[in-house]
Amino acid sequence: MNRPSIGLAPEGAPIIGLLTVLSLCTAMLDWWMATVGALILLVFSVHFFRDPERVVPQEADIAVSPADGRIIRIERREDPFDGEPKQCVSIFMNIFSVHVNRTPVAGTVTGIRYLPGAFFNASWDKASTDNEQCIWQMRDESGESWTFVQIAGLVARRIVPHAEQGDRLRRGQRFGLIRFGSRVDVYLPAEYAPAVSIGDQVFAGQSILAKKTFSNL
Numbered sequence: 001m002n003r004p005s006i007g008l009a010p011e012g013a014p015i016i017g018l019l020t021v022l023s024l025c026t027a028m029l030d031w032w033m034a035t036v037g038a039l040i041l042l043v044f045s046v047h048f049f050r051d052p053e054r055v056v057p058q059e060a061d062i063a064v065s066p067a068d069g070r071i072i073r074i075e076r077r078e079d080p081f082d083g084e085p086k087q088c089v090s091i092f093m094n095i096f097s098v099h100v101n102r103t104p105v106a107g108t109v110t111g112i113r114y115l116p117g118a119f120f121n122a123s124w125d126k127a128s129t130d131n132e133q134c135i136w137q138m139r140d141e142s143g144e145s146w147t148f149v150q151i152a153g154l155v156a157r158r159i160v161p162h163a164e165q166g167d168r169l170r171r172g173q174r175f176g177l178i179r180f181g182s183r184v185d186v187y188l189p190a191e192y193a194p195a196v197s198i199g200d201q202v203f204a205g206q207s208i209l210a211k212k213t214f215s216n217l
Helices: 010-028 032-048
Strands: 006-008 050-052 062-064 069-078 085-093 100-102 107-115 133-140 145-152 159-161 174-178 182-187 192-194 208-212
Touching: 010 032, 069 182, 085 192, 133 159, 145 159, 145 174
Parallel strands: none
Antiparallel strands: 006 050, 062 208, 069 085, 085 182, 100 174, 107 133, 133 145, 145 182, 159 174, 192 208
């Protein structure tokens, strides 16, 4: 039996290293107020960049949440990749959430589109169209097309993709990270329906976000 473990996202290493050195230097100089401040930032950074292992559900015809956070919207909206109206589930991540994102389904990345933009609060409606974002399109093993969008927020200033177009990814595999407070939108194929409600807390790679309701066959 494997024991659960919590790692750190590699993107956090420079920040954590710098704050560790800063804490040691200020302590050696007896600058205690500065040391306390640096230690608080260090603890926050370690917490923010944590990357826990997750138990990914293995049942068929489901999609898992791509992000830790709270469900803030479930509504029909135009898919930013193909323009078709689809059911969209929005997950809001605050600064205390795990910010490593995971793929909702297994499949192949068929498109990635980065759009520069503003940094409005990620929970606002205008964040869907105005904020910096990275749009991913993926085709699952049944041929269904999925779109999920990483959206930078008020504090978030960098979207970090880990995968590339053409990559085959497992359900629940890490595909990127957003620094400091943000949101992920998932556009569901017509055959899928949300398995969550507004206000639900979800966990990336572990919580079931949607289920297949019928087949075209």
